[in-house]
Amino acid sequence: MFDDFIIRAFVAGIGLALITGPLGCFIIWRRLSYFGDTIAHSALLGVVIAYAMNFNLIIAVFAVSCFIALSLLFLQKRTNLPDDALLGLLAHSVLAIGLVLLGILSFIRIDLMGLLFGDILSVNITDVLFVWVGGSIVLIVLILIWRPLFAATVNLELAKAEGLNADLANAIFTILIASVIAISIKIVGILLITGLLIIPAAASRNLSSTPIQMAIISSVIGLVSVVLGLQTSMIWNSPTGPTILAITLGVFILSLIPLKKLLISKKKIKLSN
Amino acid sequence: MNNSLVELNNCGVFRNQKWLVRGVSLKVSQGEIVTLIGPNGSGKSTTAKMSLDILKPDEGTNTIKKDIRISYVPQKISIDWSLPLRSIDFVNLVTKHKTSEINDALGITGIQHLINEDVRNLSGGEFQRLLMARAIAKEPHFLVLDEPVQGVDYSGEIALYKTIQEIVKKINCGILLISHNLHVVMSQTDYVICLNGHVCCSGIPSSVIKDQEYIKLFGSNIDPTLSLYKHNHDHHHLPDGSIKEADKNK
Numbered sequence: 001m002f003d004d005f006i007i008r009a010f011v012a013g014i015g016l017a018l019i020t021g022p023l024g025c026f027i028i029w030r031r032l033s034y035f036g037d038t039i040a041h042s043a044l045l046g047v048v049i050a051y052a053m054n055f056n057l058i059i060a061v062f063a064v065s066c067f068i069a070l071s072l073l074f075l076q077k078r079t080n081l082p083d084d085a086l087l088g089l090l091a092h093s094v095l096a097i098g099l100v101l102l103g104i105l106s107f108i109r110i111d112l113m114g115l116l117f118g119d120i121l122s123v124n125i126t127d128v129l130f131v132w133v134g135g136s137i138v139l140i141v142l143i144l145i146w147r148p149l150f151a152a153t154v155n156l157e158l159a160k161a162e163g164l165n166a167d168l169a170n171a172i173f174t175i176l177i178a179s180v181i182a183i184s185i186k187i188v189g190i191l192l193i194t195g196l197l198i199i200p201a202a203a204s205r206n207l208s209s210t211p212i213q214m215a216i217i218s219s220v221i222g223l224v225s226v227v228l229g230l231q232t233s234m235i236w237n238s239p240t241g242p243t244i245l246a247i248t249l250g251v252f253i254l255s256l257i258p259l260k261k262l263l264i265s266k267k268k269i270k271l272s273n
Numbered sequence: 274m275n276n277s278l279v280e281l282n283n284c285g286v287f288r289n290q291k292w293l294v295r296g297v298s299l300k301v302s303q304g305e306i307v308t309l310i311g312p313n314g315s316g317k318s319t320t321a322k323m324s325l326d327i328l329k330p331d332e333g334t335n336t337i338k339k340d341i342r343i344s345y346v347p348q349k350i351s352i353d354w355s356l357p358l359r360s361i362d363f364v365n366l367v368t369k370h371k372t373s374e375i376n377d378a379l380g381i382t383g384i385q386h387l388i389n390e391d392v393r394n395l396s397g398g399e400f401q402r403l404l405m406a407r408a409i410a411k412e413p414h415f416l417v418l419d420e421p422v423q424g425v426d427y428s429g430e431i432a433l434y435k436t437i438q439e440i441v442k443k444i445n446c447g448i449l450l451i452s453h454n455l456h457v458v459m460s461q462t463d464y465v466i467c468l469n470g471h472v473c474c475s476g477i478p479s480s481v482i483k484d485q486e487y488i489k490l491f492g493s494n495i496d497p498t499l500s501l502y503k504h505n506h507d508h509h510h511l512p513d514g515s516i517k518e519a520d521k522n523k
Binding site: 029214 | 344353
Protein backbone atom coordinates (compact mmCIF):
# COMPACT_ATOMS: atom_id res chain seq x y z
CA MET A 1 0.00 0.00 0.00
CA PHE A 2 3.02 2.26 0.53
CA ASP A 3 3.51 2.22 -3.21
CA ASP A 4 0.85 4.79 -3.64
CA PHE A 5 2.40 8.26 -3.61
CA ILE A 6 -0.78 9.79 -2.21
CA ILE A 7 -0.69 7.53 0.83
CA ARG A 8 3.02 8.20 1.34
CA ALA A 9 2.27 11.93 1.22
CA PHE A 10 -0.46 11.58 3.86
CA VAL A 11 1.69 9.46 6.15
CA ALA A 12 4.70 11.78 5.88
CA GLY A 13 2.63 14.94 6.28
CA ILE A 14 0.75 13.67 9.34
CA GLY A 15 4.00 12.55 10.96
CA LEU A 16 5.55 15.96 10.40
CA ALA A 17 2.50 17.81 11.75
CA LEU A 18 2.64 15.80 14.98
CA ILE A 19 6.25 16.96 15.65
CA THR A 20 5.94 20.56 14.55
CA GLY A 21 3.02 21.14 16.96
CA PRO A 22 4.86 21.05 20.29
CA LEU A 23 8.16 22.31 18.85
CA GLY A 24 6.34 25.26 17.30
CA CYS A 25 4.90 26.16 20.72
CA PHE A 26 8.38 26.40 22.18
CA ILE A 27 9.50 28.48 19.19
CA ILE A 28 6.69 30.96 19.88
CA TRP A 29 7.19 30.98 23.66
CA ARG A 30 10.90 31.62 23.28
CA ARG A 31 10.49 34.14 20.45
CA LEU A 32 12.59 32.03 18.14
CA SER A 33 10.54 32.27 14.95
CA TYR A 34 13.34 34.10 13.18
CA PHE A 35 15.76 31.43 14.35
CA GLY A 36 13.70 28.77 12.58
CA ASP A 37 13.84 30.89 9.44
CA THR A 38 17.61 31.23 9.68
CA ILE A 39 18.13 27.51 10.01
CA ALA A 40 15.78 26.91 7.11
CA HIS A 41 17.58 29.42 4.86
CA SER A 42 20.95 27.90 5.61
CA ALA A 43 19.56 24.50 4.67
CA LEU A 44 20.27 25.34 1.01
CA LEU A 45 23.97 25.00 1.76
CA GLY A 46 23.30 21.53 3.14
CA VAL A 47 21.37 20.59 0.02
CA VAL A 48 24.22 21.73 -2.26
CA ILE A 49 26.77 19.80 -0.18
CA ALA A 50 24.58 16.69 -0.29
CA TYR A 51 24.29 16.85 -4.07
CA ALA A 52 27.98 17.68 -4.59
CA MET A 53 29.20 14.81 -2.43
CA ASN A 54 26.38 12.46 -3.32
CA PHE A 55 25.35 12.27 0.33
CA ASN A 56 22.00 11.79 2.09
CA LEU A 57 20.10 15.07 1.86
CA ILE A 58 18.47 15.00 5.29
CA ILE A 59 21.70 14.20 7.14
CA ALA A 60 23.63 16.91 5.25
CA VAL A 61 20.98 19.53 6.02
CA PHE A 62 20.91 18.43 9.65
CA ALA A 63 24.70 18.80 9.94
CA VAL A 64 24.71 22.28 8.40
CA SER A 65 21.76 23.34 10.58
CA CYS A 66 23.55 22.23 13.75
CA PHE A 67 26.66 24.10 12.64
CA ILE A 68 24.66 27.30 12.12
CA ALA A 69 22.95 26.92 15.50
CA LEU A 70 26.32 26.51 17.23
CA SER A 71 27.72 29.50 15.31
CA LEU A 72 24.85 31.56 16.64
CA LEU A 73 25.61 30.55 20.24
CA PHE A 74 29.26 31.47 19.62
CA LEU A 75 28.42 34.86 18.07
CA GLN A 76 26.00 35.67 20.90
CA LYS A 77 28.84 35.35 23.38
CA ARG A 78 31.46 37.13 21.25
CA THR A 79 29.57 40.18 19.97
CA ASN A 80 27.27 42.83 21.35
CA LEU A 81 24.89 42.66 18.41
CA PRO A 82 21.21 41.92 19.05
CA ASP A 83 19.96 38.44 18.22
CA ASP A 84 17.87 39.44 15.22
CA ALA A 85 20.88 41.12 13.59
CA LEU A 86 23.00 38.01 14.15
CA LEU A 87 20.27 35.78 12.74
CA GLY A 88 19.92 37.99 9.66
CA LEU A 89 23.68 37.91 9.21
CA LEU A 90 23.81 34.13 9.38
CA ALA A 91 20.68 33.45 7.34
CA HIS A 92 21.61 35.50 4.33
CA SER A 93 25.35 34.94 4.30
CA VAL A 94 24.92 31.16 4.44
CA LEU A 95 22.19 31.33 1.80
CA ALA A 96 24.58 33.34 -0.38
CA ILE A 97 27.41 30.84 0.11
CA GLY A 98 25.02 28.07 -0.85
CA LEU A 99 24.05 29.88 -4.05
CA VAL A 100 27.71 30.64 -4.91
CA LEU A 101 28.62 26.97 -4.49
CA LEU A 102 25.60 25.98 -6.54
CA GLY A 103 26.84 28.25 -9.34
CA ILE A 104 30.43 26.99 -9.22
CA LEU A 105 29.46 23.33 -9.15
CA SER A 106 27.69 23.58 -12.47
CA PHE A 107 27.17 19.82 -12.73
CA ILE A 108 24.58 19.98 -9.94
CA ARG A 109 20.99 20.18 -11.10
CA ILE A 110 18.59 21.03 -8.31
CA ASP A 111 14.85 21.46 -8.57
CA LEU A 112 14.92 24.89 -6.91
CA MET A 113 11.14 25.24 -6.72
CA GLY A 114 10.89 21.85 -5.03
CA LEU A 115 13.56 22.90 -2.57
CA LEU A 116 11.92 26.22 -1.73
CA PHE A 117 8.35 25.01 -1.46
CA GLY A 118 8.74 21.27 -1.00
CA ASP A 119 7.09 18.49 -2.93
CA ILE A 120 5.20 16.20 -0.59
CA LEU A 121 3.93 14.07 -3.48
CA SER A 122 7.48 13.01 -4.36
CA VAL A 123 8.48 11.60 -0.96
CA ASN A 124 9.73 8.01 -1.05
CA ILE A 125 9.71 5.25 1.56
CA THR A 126 13.06 6.41 3.01
CA ASP A 127 11.69 9.92 3.52
CA VAL A 128 8.61 8.53 5.27
CA LEU A 129 10.86 6.46 7.52
CA PHE A 130 12.98 9.52 8.32
CA VAL A 131 9.85 11.44 9.28
CA TRP A 132 8.43 8.75 11.56
CA VAL A 133 11.63 7.37 13.10
CA GLY A 134 13.34 10.77 13.34
CA GLY A 135 10.10 12.38 14.45
CA SER A 136 9.53 9.81 17.21
CA ILE A 137 13.05 10.39 18.52
CA VAL A 138 12.50 14.17 18.47
CA LEU A 139 9.21 13.83 20.37
CA ILE A 140 10.64 11.45 22.97
CA VAL A 141 13.63 13.71 23.58
CA LEU A 142 11.33 16.72 23.84
CA ILE A 143 9.20 14.94 26.46
CA LEU A 144 12.35 13.97 28.38
CA ILE A 145 13.66 17.54 28.52
CA TRP A 146 10.22 19.15 28.85
CA ARG A 147 10.49 20.24 32.50
CA PRO A 148 13.94 21.88 32.39
CA LEU A 149 13.24 23.33 28.94
CA PHE A 150 9.88 24.75 29.96
CA ALA A 151 11.19 26.13 33.24
CA ALA A 152 14.09 27.76 31.38
CA THR A 153 11.58 29.22 28.92
CA VAL A 154 9.64 30.83 31.75
CA ASN A 155 12.72 32.05 33.61
CA LEU A 156 16.26 30.91 32.92
CA GLU A 157 17.80 32.02 36.22
CA LEU A 158 15.07 30.45 38.29
CA ALA A 159 15.51 27.13 36.50
CA LYS A 160 19.27 27.24 36.98
CA ALA A 161 19.07 28.32 40.61
CA GLU A 162 16.80 25.43 41.50
CA GLY A 163 19.13 22.86 40.03
CA LEU A 164 17.72 22.17 36.56
CA ASN A 165 20.22 21.76 33.74
CA ALA A 166 18.80 24.60 31.67
CA ASP A 167 21.82 25.12 29.41
CA LEU A 168 21.82 21.49 28.34
CA ALA A 169 18.07 21.57 27.69
CA ASN A 170 18.50 24.71 25.56
CA ALA A 171 21.29 23.15 23.51
CA ILE A 172 19.30 19.95 22.93
CA PHE A 173 16.27 21.99 21.91
CA THR A 174 18.37 23.76 19.27
CA ILE A 175 19.39 20.40 17.85
CA LEU A 176 15.74 19.30 17.80
CA ILE A 177 14.79 22.32 15.70
CA ALA A 178 17.65 21.59 13.31
CA SER A 179 16.51 17.99 12.92
CA VAL A 180 12.86 18.88 12.31
CA ILE A 181 13.87 21.36 9.63
CA ALA A 182 16.09 18.75 8.01
CA ILE A 183 13.27 16.21 8.06
CA SER A 184 10.75 18.62 6.60
CA ILE A 185 12.79 20.06 3.70
CA LYS A 186 11.38 17.64 1.17
CA ILE A 187 7.83 17.95 2.44
CA VAL A 188 7.16 21.67 2.79
CA GLY A 189 10.42 23.24 1.64
CA ILE A 190 12.80 25.85 3.01
CA LEU A 191 10.51 28.85 2.73
CA LEU A 192 7.44 27.33 4.32
CA ILE A 193 8.72 25.21 7.21
CA THR A 194 8.74 28.10 9.69
CA GLY A 195 5.09 28.63 8.83
CA LEU A 196 4.23 25.03 9.63
CA LEU A 197 6.03 25.42 12.96
CA ILE A 198 4.48 28.71 13.95
CA ILE A 199 0.97 29.05 12.54
CA PRO A 200 -0.64 25.95 14.15
CA ALA A 201 0.98 26.89 17.47
CA ALA A 202 -0.27 30.48 17.13
CA ALA A 203 -3.81 29.28 16.39
CA SER A 204 -3.57 26.88 19.33
CA ARG A 205 -2.57 29.73 21.66
CA ASN A 206 -5.99 31.29 21.14
CA LEU A 207 -7.73 28.06 22.16
CA SER A 208 -5.74 26.79 25.14
CA SER A 209 -5.16 27.76 28.74
CA THR A 210 -2.27 25.47 29.72
CA PRO A 211 1.07 24.80 28.04
CA ILE A 212 0.46 21.10 27.44
CA GLN A 213 -2.97 21.82 26.01
CA MET A 214 -1.39 24.30 23.63
CA ALA A 215 1.18 21.73 22.45
CA ILE A 216 -1.46 19.05 21.81
CA ILE A 217 -4.01 21.32 20.13
CA SER A 218 -1.19 22.66 17.97
CA SER A 219 -0.43 19.13 16.75
CA VAL A 220 -4.09 18.48 16.03
CA ILE A 221 -4.40 21.72 14.03
CA GLY A 222 -1.29 20.77 12.06
CA LEU A 223 -2.70 17.31 11.38
CA VAL A 224 -6.09 18.61 10.21
CA SER A 225 -4.36 21.17 7.99
CA VAL A 226 -2.16 18.53 6.36
CA VAL A 227 -5.11 16.25 5.61
CA LEU A 228 -7.35 19.05 4.31
CA GLY A 229 -4.45 20.66 2.45
CA LEU A 230 -3.52 17.46 0.64
CA GLN A 231 -7.11 16.82 -0.43
CA THR A 232 -7.67 20.42 -1.50
CA SER A 233 -4.46 20.44 -3.52
CA MET A 234 -5.60 17.31 -5.35
CA ILE A 235 -9.02 18.78 -6.14
CA TRP A 236 -7.69 22.18 -7.28
CA ASN A 237 -4.40 20.85 -8.58
CA SER A 238 -2.61 23.50 -6.48
CA PRO A 239 0.94 23.15 -5.04
CA THR A 240 0.62 21.02 -1.89
CA GLY A 241 2.95 22.74 0.61
CA PRO A 242 1.48 26.21 0.10
CA THR A 243 -2.05 24.78 0.20
CA ILE A 244 -1.38 23.19 3.61
CA LEU A 245 -0.02 26.49 4.90
CA ALA A 246 -3.03 28.39 3.57
CA ILE A 247 -5.31 26.00 5.48
CA THR A 248 -3.36 26.58 8.73
CA LEU A 249 -3.94 30.30 8.21
CA GLY A 250 -7.65 29.58 7.84
CA VAL A 251 -7.62 27.71 11.16
CA PHE A 252 -5.75 30.59 12.75
CA ILE A 253 -8.41 33.06 11.60
CA LEU A 254 -11.14 30.77 12.95
CA SER A 255 -9.29 30.54 16.27
CA LEU A 256 -9.58 34.30 16.66
CA ILE A 257 -13.34 34.00 17.14
CA PRO A 258 -13.75 34.38 20.90
CA LEU A 259 -16.04 31.39 21.44
CA LYS A 260 -15.79 31.44 25.23
CA LYS A 261 -16.66 35.13 25.41
CA LEU A 262 -19.61 34.69 23.09
CA LEU A 263 -20.95 31.82 25.20
CA ILE A 264 -20.46 33.70 28.45
CA SER A 265 -22.07 36.90 27.21
CA LYS A 266 -25.07 34.93 25.94
CA LYS A 267 -25.43 33.36 29.37
CA LYS A 268 -25.24 36.78 31.00
CA ILE A 269 -27.95 38.13 28.73
CA LYS A 270 -30.14 35.17 29.63
CA LEU A 271 -29.48 35.72 33.32
CA SER A 272 -30.28 39.41 33.15
CA ASN A 273 -33.55 38.60 31.44
CA MET B 274 30.90 19.61 60.82
CA ASN B 275 29.35 22.99 60.36
CA ASN B 276 25.71 23.11 59.41
CA SER B 277 25.97 25.91 56.89
CA LEU B 278 23.90 25.48 53.73
CA VAL B 279 25.67 28.07 51.66
CA GLU B 280 28.94 29.81 52.16
CA LEU B 281 30.54 32.62 50.18
CA ASN B 282 34.21 33.19 50.88
CA ASN B 283 35.64 36.54 49.76
CA CYS B 284 33.62 36.42 46.53
CA GLY B 285 33.57 38.97 43.74
CA VAL B 286 32.11 39.32 40.24
CA PHE B 287 33.96 41.23 37.52
CA ARG B 288 31.94 42.35 34.49
CA ASN B 289 32.58 44.94 31.77
CA GLN B 290 35.84 46.19 33.26
CA LYS B 291 34.55 46.71 36.77
CA TRP B 292 33.82 44.81 39.93
CA LEU B 293 30.09 44.56 40.50
CA VAL B 294 30.75 43.40 44.01
CA ARG B 295 33.89 42.24 45.74
CA GLY B 296 35.07 40.67 48.94
CA VAL B 297 31.74 39.28 50.08
CA SER B 298 31.75 36.57 52.69
CA LEU B 299 28.59 35.20 54.16
CA LYS B 300 27.15 32.06 55.61
CA VAL B 301 23.56 30.89 55.83
CA SER B 302 22.73 28.05 58.19
CA GLN B 303 19.57 26.07 58.86
CA GLY B 304 16.82 28.04 60.53
CA GLU B 305 18.58 31.35 60.07
CA ILE B 306 17.56 34.53 58.24
CA VAL B 307 20.42 36.52 56.74
CA THR B 308 19.48 39.87 55.26
CA LEU B 309 21.36 41.83 52.60
CA ILE B 310 20.71 45.53 52.53
CA GLY B 311 22.28 48.28 50.49
CA PRO B 312 21.54 51.02 47.94
CA ASN B 313 20.71 50.34 44.28
CA GLY B 314 23.59 48.83 42.36
CA SER B 315 25.38 47.78 45.51
CA GLY B 316 25.58 44.14 44.41
CA LYS B 317 22.76 42.60 46.43
CA SER B 318 21.23 40.60 43.59
CA THR B 319 24.69 39.68 42.27
CA THR B 320 25.56 38.30 45.69
CA ALA B 321 22.33 36.33 45.79
CA LYS B 322 23.10 34.86 42.36
CA MET B 323 26.53 33.76 43.54
CA SER B 324 24.95 32.02 46.49
CA LEU B 325 22.72 30.16 44.00
CA ASP B 326 25.60 29.40 41.64
CA ILE B 327 23.84 31.15 38.74
CA LEU B 328 26.86 33.44 38.62
CA LYS B 329 30.29 31.93 39.14
CA PRO B 330 32.45 34.20 41.27
CA ASP B 331 35.53 35.54 39.45
CA GLU B 332 37.29 35.69 42.78
CA GLY B 333 36.80 33.70 45.95
CA THR B 334 34.72 30.54 46.36
CA ASN B 335 31.04 29.74 46.72
CA THR B 336 30.10 26.49 48.41
CA ILE B 337 26.60 25.06 48.37
CA LYS B 338 25.78 22.01 50.44
CA LYS B 339 25.07 19.02 48.23
CA ASP B 340 21.60 17.57 47.65
CA ILE B 341 19.63 20.37 49.21
CA ARG B 342 16.37 21.71 47.83
CA ILE B 343 16.70 25.34 46.80
CA SER B 344 13.93 27.84 46.11
CA TYR B 345 14.51 31.18 44.46
CA VAL B 346 12.25 34.20 44.26
CA PRO B 347 13.93 36.43 41.69
CA GLN B 348 13.63 40.19 41.75
CA LYS B 349 12.24 40.53 38.27
CA ILE B 350 10.35 37.95 36.27
CA SER B 351 8.17 38.64 33.29
CA ILE B 352 5.96 36.00 31.74
CA ASP B 353 5.78 36.12 27.97
CA TRP B 354 2.31 36.88 26.65
CA SER B 355 2.42 33.85 24.39
CA LEU B 356 2.59 31.46 27.37
CA PRO B 357 -0.71 30.07 28.59
CA LEU B 358 0.17 29.58 32.24
CA ARG B 359 -2.11 29.25 35.25
CA SER B 360 -1.00 29.75 38.83
CA ILE B 361 -1.07 26.01 39.40
CA ASP B 362 1.20 25.40 36.39
CA PHE B 363 3.59 28.02 37.69
CA VAL B 364 3.81 26.37 41.11
CA ASN B 365 4.58 23.08 39.33
CA LEU B 366 7.26 24.68 37.18
CA VAL B 367 10.35 23.02 38.64
CA THR B 368 8.87 20.30 40.85
CA LYS B 369 5.50 18.65 40.50
CA HIS B 370 3.35 18.91 43.62
CA LYS B 371 0.09 17.40 44.80
CA THR B 372 -2.91 19.68 44.42
CA SER B 373 -3.36 19.72 48.20
CA GLU B 374 0.21 20.93 48.67
CA ILE B 375 -0.33 23.66 46.10
CA ASN B 376 -3.54 24.72 47.81
CA ASP B 377 -1.72 24.92 51.13
CA ALA B 378 1.11 27.01 49.71
CA LEU B 379 -1.25 29.39 47.93
CA GLY B 380 -3.30 29.57 51.12
CA ILE B 381 -0.29 30.62 53.17
CA THR B 382 0.33 33.59 50.89
CA GLY B 383 -3.38 34.38 50.64
CA ILE B 384 -4.10 33.66 46.97
CA GLN B 385 -5.76 30.26 47.13
CA HIS B 386 -8.73 31.59 45.15
CA LEU B 387 -6.44 32.33 42.17
CA ILE B 388 -5.22 28.75 41.64
CA ASN B 389 -6.70 28.40 38.14
CA GLU B 390 -6.25 32.02 37.13
CA ASP B 391 -4.03 32.84 34.17
CA VAL B 392 -0.78 34.28 35.50
CA ARG B 393 -1.06 37.28 33.20
CA ASN B 394 -4.27 38.34 34.91
CA LEU B 395 -2.61 38.62 38.30
CA SER B 396 -1.73 42.03 39.69
CA GLY B 397 1.87 42.79 40.63
CA GLY B 398 1.25 42.06 44.28
CA GLU B 399 -0.67 38.86 43.59
CA PHE B 400 2.11 37.65 41.32
CA GLN B 401 4.64 38.33 44.04
CA ARG B 402 2.54 36.19 46.38
CA LEU B 403 2.47 33.47 43.73
CA LEU B 404 6.27 33.54 43.49
CA MET B 405 6.43 33.11 47.26
CA ALA B 406 3.88 30.30 47.22
CA ARG B 407 5.87 28.42 44.58
CA ALA B 408 9.03 28.79 46.64
CA ILE B 409 7.28 27.55 49.79
CA ALA B 410 5.60 24.58 48.11
CA LYS B 411 9.01 23.03 47.49
CA GLU B 412 9.73 23.03 51.23
CA PRO B 413 13.27 24.16 50.50
CA HIS B 414 16.31 23.81 52.69
CA PHE B 415 17.65 27.08 51.36
CA LEU B 416 15.41 29.94 50.24
CA VAL B 417 16.60 33.07 48.46
CA LEU B 418 14.19 35.99 48.40
CA ASP B 419 15.18 38.95 46.25
CA GLU B 420 12.94 41.86 47.25
CA PRO B 421 10.02 39.50 47.82
CA VAL B 422 7.45 42.08 48.83
CA GLN B 423 7.78 44.64 46.05
CA GLY B 424 4.39 45.75 44.86
CA VAL B 425 2.62 44.20 47.81
CA ASP B 426 0.44 46.59 49.79
CA TYR B 427 1.71 47.73 53.17
CA SER B 428 -0.30 45.48 55.45
CA GLY B 429 0.30 42.60 53.04
CA GLU B 430 4.02 43.31 53.22
CA ILE B 431 4.07 42.86 56.97
CA ALA B 432 1.93 39.76 56.70
CA LEU B 433 4.32 38.29 54.14
CA TYR B 434 7.33 38.97 56.33
CA LYS B 435 5.50 37.29 59.15
CA THR B 436 4.86 34.38 56.81
CA ILE B 437 8.57 34.19 56.05
CA GLN B 438 9.32 33.91 59.76
CA GLU B 439 6.70 31.21 60.15
CA ILE B 440 8.16 29.25 57.24
CA VAL B 441 11.60 29.30 58.83
CA LYS B 442 10.12 27.92 62.01
CA LYS B 443 7.99 25.34 60.26
CA ILE B 444 10.40 23.85 57.75
CA ASN B 445 13.59 25.01 59.43
CA CYS B 446 15.17 26.35 56.25
CA GLY B 447 17.87 28.94 55.85
CA ILE B 448 16.86 32.21 54.18
CA LEU B 449 18.89 34.77 52.32
CA LEU B 450 16.71 37.85 52.14
CA ILE B 451 17.31 40.96 50.09
CA SER B 452 15.39 44.03 51.02
CA HIS B 453 15.56 47.77 50.91
CA ASN B 454 12.86 48.14 53.50
CA LEU B 455 14.90 48.19 56.67
CA HIS B 456 12.05 49.17 58.91
CA VAL B 457 10.21 45.92 58.69
CA VAL B 458 13.06 43.56 58.00
CA MET B 459 15.45 44.40 60.76
CA SER B 460 13.50 43.12 63.71
CA GLN B 461 13.08 39.67 62.16
CA THR B 462 16.61 39.00 61.04
CA ASP B 463 19.39 37.05 62.67
CA TYR B 464 22.21 38.64 60.76
CA VAL B 465 22.45 41.73 58.55
CA ILE B 466 25.01 42.42 55.85
CA CYS B 467 25.18 45.94 54.56
CA LEU B 468 26.54 46.04 51.00
CA ASN B 469 27.84 48.83 48.82
CA GLY B 470 30.05 47.11 46.27
CA HIS B 471 31.75 45.55 49.25
CA VAL B 472 30.66 44.61 52.75
CA CYS B 473 30.33 47.91 54.63
CA CYS B 474 29.38 46.36 57.90
CA SER B 475 27.67 43.28 59.19
CA GLY B 476 26.38 41.85 62.40
CA ILE B 477 23.22 41.45 64.38
CA PRO B 478 20.63 44.13 63.54
CA SER B 479 21.00 46.15 66.71
CA SER B 480 24.75 46.54 66.24
CA VAL B 481 24.61 47.25 62.50
CA ILE B 482 22.19 50.06 63.03
CA LYS B 483 24.73 51.89 65.21
CA ASP B 484 27.61 51.28 62.81
CA GLN B 485 29.15 54.45 61.35
CA GLU B 486 29.29 52.92 57.84
CA TYR B 487 25.62 52.10 58.00
CA ILE B 488 24.71 55.61 59.15
CA LYS B 489 26.80 57.05 56.31
CA LEU B 490 24.84 55.03 53.75
CA PHE B 491 21.36 55.34 55.10
CA GLY B 492 21.58 58.52 57.16
CA SER B 493 21.32 58.91 60.88
CA ASN B 494 17.81 60.24 60.87
CA ILE B 495 16.27 56.80 60.85
CA ASP B 496 14.28 56.63 64.01
CA PRO B 497 15.52 53.58 65.90
CA THR B 498 12.02 52.87 67.12
CA LEU B 499 10.90 52.77 63.49
CA SER B 500 13.72 50.46 62.50
CA LEU B 501 12.66 47.92 65.03
CA TYR B 502 9.05 48.62 64.39
CA LYS B 503 6.60 45.86 64.97
CA HIS B 504 3.31 46.34 63.32
CA ASN B 505 0.21 45.37 65.21
CA HIS B 506 -2.94 44.98 63.23
CA ASP B 507 -6.09 44.43 65.20
CA HIS B 508 -7.81 42.96 62.19
CA HIS B 509 -6.99 40.79 59.22
CA HIS B 510 -7.73 41.46 55.58
CA LEU B 511 -9.09 38.82 53.26
CA PRO B 512 -7.67 38.68 49.73
CA ASP B 513 -10.57 40.69 48.33
CA GLY B 514 -9.86 43.52 50.78
CA SER B 515 -12.70 42.90 53.18
CA ILE B 516 -11.91 42.50 56.86
CA LYS B 517 -11.95 39.04 58.34
CA GLU B 518 -14.32 38.65 61.25
CA ALA B 519 -14.78 42.41 61.32
CA ASP B 520 -18.09 42.21 63.08
CA LYS B 521 -16.77 39.93 65.80
CA ASN B 522 -14.30 42.57 66.95
CA LYS B 523 -17.00 45.12 67.53
